[in-house]
Amino acid sequence: MMKIAISGKGGVGKTLLSAFLARAFAVDGYDVIAIDADPDANLGASLGFPDAGKIVPISHLKELIRERTGARPSAGGAYFKLNPRVDDLPDEYSTRHDGIRLLVMGEVKRGGGGCYCPENVLLGSLMSHLLLGRDEIVILDMAAGIEHLSRGTAKAVDRLIIVVEPGQASLETAHRVKQLAGDIGIKELAVVGNKVRSADEEAYIRKGTKGLDMLGVIPYDAGLVDAQMRGLPIIQSPAIKSSVDAIYAKLTAPRNT
Numbered sequence: 001m002m003k004i005a006i007s008g009k010g011g012v013g014k015t016l017l018s019a020f021l022a023r024a025f026a027v028d029g030y031d032v033i034a035i036d037a038d039p040d041a042n043l044g045a046s047l048g049f050p051d052a053g054k055i056v057p058i059s060h061l062k063e064l065i066r067e068r069t070g071a072r073p074s075a076g077g078a079y080f081k082l083n084p085r086v087d088d089l090p091d092e093y094s095t096r097h098d099g100i101r102l103l104v105m106g107e108v109k110r111g112g113g114g115c116y117c118p119e120n121v122l123l124g125s126l127m128s129h130l131l132l133g134r135d136e137i138v139i140l141d142m143a144a145g146i147e148h149l150s151r152g153t154a155k156a157v158d159r160l161i162i163v164v165e166p167g168q169a170s171l172e173t174a175h176r177v178k179q180l181a182g183d184i185g186i187k188e189l190a191v192v193g194n195k196v197r198s199a200d201e202e203a204y205i206r207k208g209t210k211g212l213d214m215l216g217v218i219p220y221d222a223g224l225v226d227a228q229m230r231g232l233p234i235i236q237s238p239a240i241k242s243s244v245d246a247i248y249a250k251l252t253a254p255r256n257t
């Protein structure tokens with residue numbers, strides 16, 4: 001069961017790719033859990049989940065965090081469990097829609113030199129369980145950082161897909177993500193180009209990501225803006241769907257070794 005993580009600069013299309021890939025796996029009959037690990041969470045809305053905006057992220061569930069870790073959130077220095085029970089959380093706190101399970105993680109707290117606070121311990125244990133302890137496809141929609149992953153969970157990630165758009169900044173972020181991924185031991189990196197409007201733009205992305213496995217490019221679709229203005233889920237673009245289907249095929253094809 002593939003575990004796929006998606007990262008890249010803000011606005012490049014991580015959530016768009018996550019949504020379309022999750023849908024592609026679900027259509028193929030797989031059990032899929034889509035995990036929104038971007039603090040600015042909108043994967044649910046992109047997938048057309050009703051009331052997506054009302055889902056409370058795990059990191060905000062203070063009572064749950066207290067109950068499972070035995071500590072009050074933000075009680076720095078206090079004693080709390082480092083291996084809280086989490087195996088019931090994916091079913092208990094996820095929502096299902098159209099064959100896709102959605103779990104919203106919320107933000108990892110950052111503190112000087114790493115923060116071992118109860119929130120992070122619970123999120124870390126949960127991520128570890130999602131990646132290592134469950135038998136389903138995982139699509140992990142992350143922010144530009146990859147702080148939801150660690151040395152312990154990195155080995156469970158089959159692919160870290162970095163999304164880039166035609167532009168210097170997203171290429172710079174891609175190289176930073178590549179470095180962070182290397183630091184925690186993720187080896188299987190790949191790139192997807194998005195918002196591509198011409199062959200020149202595609203060539204620019206290919207040149208800027210040389211050395212990384214290119215899974216494919218997604219065209220710019222002006223129709224998405226219209227869909228968003230009307231509050232429709234982004235999943236309705238046929239042009240994007242067909243390019244993500246090609247990426248899906250490449251991702252799931254047996255790899256020649």
Ligand SMILES: Nc1ncnc2c1ncn2[C@@H]1O[C@H](COP(=O)(O)OP(=O)(O)O)[C@@H](O)[C@H]1O
Pocket residue numbers: 008009010011012013014015016017194195196218219220221222224225228234240
């Ligand atoms: N191929 C595309 N064509 C047109 N608009 C796109 C495309 N990909 C993403 N967008 C739009 O760009 C914005 C950012 O996309 P999103 O997937 O939310 O990025 P991220 O998750 O990386 O921040 C959204 O408004 C989205 O609809």
Ligand SMILES: [Mg+2]
Pocket residue numbers: 014015016038040042141
């Ligand atoms: Mg996003």
